[in-house]
Amino acid sequence: MLHEVAAGSLDANLDEVGYRSHCHRWHYRYFFGAMQGIDRSTREVIVAPLVEAGRELIGAHRIRFDYLAIAIGSVTNDFGTEGAAEHCLFLDDRVQADRFRSRLLNQCLRVSRALEENPAADACVRVVIIGAGATGIELAAELYNSAAALKHYGLEAFDASRLKVTIIEAGPRILPALPEKLADAAKAELEALGTRVLTGVRVTRVSEVAVHTHTGESIAADLRVWAAGVRGAPLLKDIGGLETTPSCQLVVRPTLQVTRDDRIFALGDCCSCLLPGATRPVPPRAQAAHQMATRVYDNLRRLMDDRALVNYVYRDYGSLVSLSRYSTVGSLMGNLIGGRMAIEGRLARYVYRSLYRLHLISIHGWLRGMALVLVGHVNRIVRPRLKLH
Ligand SMILES: Cc1cc2nc3c(=O)[nH]c(=O)nc-3n(C[C@H](O)[C@H](O)[C@H](O)COP(=O)(O)OP(=O)(O)OC[C@H]3O[C@@H](n4cnc5c(N)ncnc54)[C@H](O)[C@@H]3O)c2cc1C
Structure with a gap:
């Protein structure tokens, strides 16, 4: 998360x-x-x-x-791409995620201030995400969710239309781990939010102000996030x-x-x-x-105990990708449902949230885990929706 x-x-x-x-x-x-x-x-x-x-x-x-x-x-794999290590943000750990949030907020403040001074100003926050796996896609949707809420947090002139997200993926389509139909649904949702999704495009160089692709395009970016593999x-x-x-x-x-x-x-x-x-x-x-x-x-x-060791067996239970409050898509796999089942919408959202609850329970035990789930619900009501500084 x-x-x-x-x-x-x-x-x-x-x-x-x-x-x-x-x-x-x-x-x-x-x-x-x-x-x-x-x-x-x-x-x-x-x-x-x-x-x-x-x-x-x-x-x-x-x-x-x-x-x-x-x-x-x-750690994130930038495949040795020129300028990626220096000019991209990564989401490997909490510190890096916090750094991204802080820079994002500063950019939104810049745009908000420019719009307060001149409502006709052509100011926007340009984010380029490299990699359209689950991390890149979930981040893009979450950014629109946050951008839409910022006007309730003192950035009155800012609205989600001022956020311009571009996702660049080298592979032929986004979310390769999901069935094509679901990946297409996720793409349509992101495009409806305003995201530009480029597939089959390789990033060749990253600079302080732009991301350059093999097609010769240079995409101006205030924030550059590398999320293309580990x-x-x-x-x-x-x-x-x-x-x-x-x-x-x-x-x-x-x-x-x-x-x-x-x-x-x-x-x-x-x-x-x-x-x-x-x-x-x-x-x-x-x-x-x-x-x-x-x-x-x-x-x-x-x-x-000097007993024979047992081989590990990997069971793929499927994947779920959250598009923030807009949608959730995924596919579940397992013997119970006899193969692969595509899920979307509320059911997918419920399963996605349940996974995190199960994680809390495995870490803290039933009693404490359930208490934390409850606290989470209360916090959603009483605490601000966004953590800014
Ligand atoms: C943004 C994001 C979204 C993701 N979404 C999904 C998803 O939806 N579904 C999914 O299945 N997977 C997802 N993943 C991948 C998933 O998080 C990893 O596969 C999983 O966390 C791997 O678990 P791990 O225990 O191997 O490593 P981690 O969970 O990364 O834990 C490693 C720990 O080791 C610590 N550590 C690192 N170096 C050292 C050191 N030298 N000495 C001591 N400690 C050290 C780290 O601080 C960290 O706490 C996502 C990953 C990211 C970054």
Whole structure:
């Protein structure tokens, strides 16, 4: 839901998990810090120094392990495109989503001020999103939702028609994970909101003010967001002498153990898992990460008890894409419904919201999870719809 944080429609402060209290409640130990290496000879994780305003508060230190599960997620892949790293915003984590929100708001303030001074001014906020997967599409719709609400938050001269979003996708269509009919419905919805959707167009260069494409077009942009695929974090490259793919993901066996060490597991976006009979690795999705966590937990217990490990099986339950309050589209898959079922509208919205509720329940348990769902409902009534600064 980082796209909602980026657009200001979700206040991450209210939804984040406080690991210090969570670990007390669920009986695990939590260390704050970033892994920077692994010493397999001594079985230690090397944690990077904690630095604040250039001052080292805690030096690099080591944490011993008997078994290790690596689940550090992924980073956005800009495929080495010229200028992308310098001039694009990414939505890899909360800090980046907050940065996007702050810049978006500043641009909206600029336009609002220009319109107050001259109502006939040709001022607008131009956002270019590169990548029309779920992240790019959900972000575009959420931006229109926020833009429509801004006039109730002091930006009286601003309205959604002042937001110009362009989505650029290199592939032949948007939302490749969804059936074509649903992707077309999502495209039609976005175009009705005012989005320009370009497919089959490759970005060749990004500058401080524009995005350049292989067709020779340069699209002026106040904000540029790169959301075109993910790769492993660079720090994983050959970490501890483990096998990694060219895109820095740890190669794992079907048991989710890394190829070169029985005691180390990798799961989620940071691993590359090619299952027997499959032609492509398991996709970097939340449902895959969740299922892998269950398999790693069981296999860890088996390893400790000297029992045979079980292979991971990926079950694709489908995908859902939220177009904010405008629509939700998706396809559900599973034995229960006998294949793939396309869903849209209220039902899709309900399932989309339920997934997040189930996530809260798995993290906090039934009682606390349900209480948080209730608090969420109350907050929607009593708190502002948008988080600005
Ligand atoms: C905007 C957005 C929208 C998405 N929408 C969907 C969706 O609708 N459906 C779907 O299935 N998937 C979606 N995804 C993908 C989904 O979020 C990931 O597949 C899933 O979160 C992967 O889980 P993970 O546990 O592997 O990694 P993450 O959830 O990314 O967790 C990794 C954690 O490791 C921490 N970390 C990173 N580096 C280090 C380090 N060196 N040391 C210590 N900790 C570290 C990070 O801070 C983070 O907390 C979306 C992703 C984004 C960015």
